[in-house]
Amino acid sequence: MKTISYYYIFAILLILNSCSGTEEQEESTEATEEISVDNEIKSNPLKNVYWGDTHNHTGNSFDVYLFGTPNSTPETAYRFAKGEEVESPTTGRPMKLTEPLDFLVIADHAELLGAIPLMYENTPGISDSKSGQAFLKIAPDKTDEKGLQKIYDILNFAAFDQPNEANLGSKDLINDLGGENRKEAWARYVETAEAHNDPGTFTTLIGWEWSSNNSGANLHRVVFMPQGKDVADQFLPYSALSSDNPEDLWTWLEETSSRTGAEFVAIPHNPNISLGLMFPETRLNGEPIDREYAESRMKWERNVEITQIKGDSETHPALSPNDEFADFETYDFALTPDGTRSKPTEADYVRSGLKRGLELEQKLGINPYKIGLIGSSDSHTGMSSIEETNFAGKGQHDATPSKRPHPTGIGSSKGWDMGAAGWVAAWAESNTRQSIVDAFQRKEVYATTGPRITLRFFGGFDFSNDDLGNNMVETGYDKGVPMGGDLNQNGEKAPTFMISAIKDPNAANLDRIQVVKGWLEADGSTNEKVYCPFRRS
Incomplete structure (x- = not known):
């Protein structure tokens, strides 16, 4: 049986015009939502x-708070x-x-979660700990x-057990500001998420960020779930x-x-800043x-964040020299x-990672990099604000144009090095926790760099031009599968895409x-080609 997977064939939409225009737009062909009795959630079997x-x-992340945004x-x-x-x-x-x-994951760093605001609240066990006392001496206000x-600089050294003026190490941080001392902050966060979750209207997904910086390599993962307070507690x-090993996270x-x-x-x-360790x-x-x-x-990892404030991770000119748009929002500040x-390697970018997955599948019988693509902000202000005309910056250090020529505190970058980030779009039956997470699990999701482009992508073996009408989605x-799905067939019939x-x-x-x-050649090497099925004349 031959298997063709969408994870290797993905659409990139590029917006190059500078004005909106006024021409009529195609109407969406979504099915009518099924609405039950009052107080029940709207559901669309063909997905919205x-x-x-x-x-x-937010300020529960130590870097947000210490960058001056308490x-x-x-x-x-x-x-x-x-x-x-x-x-x-x-x-x-x-x-x-x-x-x-429609939905939001507040993904504060699990490391020292809420410790800095609790320290300034004079919380017992935190404020009076070795680390708390040292930090309050440095910045009592x-x-x-x-x-x-x-304090932020000292934390960076202490986390790696490097010499610092407070004489702190990683064990001090865990004992004083991490571990069980995070219970209060976690409980407050979960309560707030529950209070704002409004099924059918706005979804809050409970989550956090596991922030591995293995020798400076960004191996961070955002983790979330559809369950609520009863499980989070x-x-x-x-x-x-x-x-800091992803395999331990999976365990x-x-x-x-x-x-x-x-x-x-x-x-x-x-x-893009994993120093060759992501794929x-x-x-x-x-x-x-x-x-x-x-x-x-x-x-556990069926999707990857392909774009955010710290640049675009789709590809790089050094890896895709024949793609004229490969240099979009490049960012290399470790x-x-x-x-x-x-320095860009095949293990740092999604397009080459997808191709590497094909090579490994040939050896292992399973592909470790068969992934869907999402975008998000990585905002460190609490503001999911990524519009060019309504931008809050990565954090306090680049919140306004006057600050952007100065260092951000993130590697050696300056404010102007940041992009405006992206969104994730999820095709789901309803705006509820379970339905949204199910979309992520089947990879029926996609990324944009801000504009809310409505994208449908289907693959099959029997599509024709007659299928491009009002019933295209159905x-x-x-007759096929949506983005994120696998195509399976006997024989050598080529797939078509809508x-x-x-x-x-x-x-x-x-x-x-x-x-x-992207594809695998007979000799085991990989190749790629950019097709342009539509271009405005």
């Missing part, structure tokens, strides 16, 4: 597109995502999204931005202070899922990728304090659709 951000940080809270983040006007935690000015989001930045988020996810019933989704982000051929212990590794990774710059599901792309009415026109195909 829901827009969200799975990677938002008033960034989950409450404000949810209200902003729901379309309310709020006061920006970075500028103090009112801000409001052009259109509200939470408005002391220079003092807060100094049974564990504390797994932290990279416990282990924890397996054990915790079996114990609590949590259905975890883990999403790697920023492959590797060998494990961190130096051994080759094997079948067990591939199975574990594909169970997460090291010494100014290390990342036909796509009946693609529908509708512009964001608030953004620029669509200039073209590109389809990038």
